[in-house]
Amino acid sequence: MSQRGAYQTKQQEAIERLFSARPQDCLTAEDAYRALCESGMEIGKTTVYRSITKLCQNGRLRRYVPHDSGAAATFQYNPCQESHMHIRCIHCGALAHLHCEEVEAFSRHLTQHHGFVLDEGQTILYGCCENCQSR
Amino acid sequence: MSQRGAYQTKQQEAIERLFSARPQDCLTAEDAYRALCESGMEIGKTTVYRSITKLCQNGRLRRYVPHDSGAAATFQYNPCQESHMHIRCIHCGALAHLHCEEVEAFSRHLTQHHGFVLDEGQTILYGCCENCQSR
DNA sequence: TTGATTGCAAACAATTTGCAATACT
């Protein structure tokens, strides 16, 4: 298998730069591809997919599974290496970050009483956000 | 649009029976299709998909999003109407149910301090299970 | 009878892969 990352290419740099420029955004591979094309970059969609895969393995991007079937996965820059949980609204799709002591306490409970080491960065809590509740 | 559920058909009954017979299993649509075929049932895959969709809307089945890209969604019978969180091991795929007061407490915290109403049935916590930790 | 349901084939969408051309070091 190839040793992706051995060479520095303008495509891989551009993809990482795109995500790092908007650390609060979740983009699909398609989003990233379009953004790069619109900025004048010459790039193929395949390369976007392959680079994103590599960045996820590096830990520089986070991958989020879609709630709906057939929907595309989204990726987000992981600026701080600190990983944190996200909460996603089932209705509007809004994504929010969750940093708080209660998460840590809950995580400790899982480890101690259920033998389960939580991976906060891989976990998304689903529910209904404040805005959507008022409808 | 059609009013699925208006008529009782042997296909729909068989699908529900299949899932209810193994409430602890998560099956893909393909799994269900094969199991029914092997049991001598005459059924099309399309019907399996459509019936599963309906059962999810009824609340009789739960749908779980796959962690890996390209993987199929899994469905599980929801015997008790009580919905609960699941924890899934990233390594071995094991799925466990989570009923405890700590989940409720955490859920209350989310509502009160983050304005977020958690849907436990839709949420899966990802991490590493006890068995896989010892490797 | 009337509308819901079935199931085949075809459409779809996200993602992956084969492979020859190209770029990096």
Place this chain on the structure above:
DNA sequence: AGTATTGCAAATTGTTTGCAATCAA
């Protein structure tokens, strides 16, 4: 030079849809 990377086209996979035939009420 030698290997990694690119990118097109084609393949894969899970899921949905069009539509004519069939079934339940």
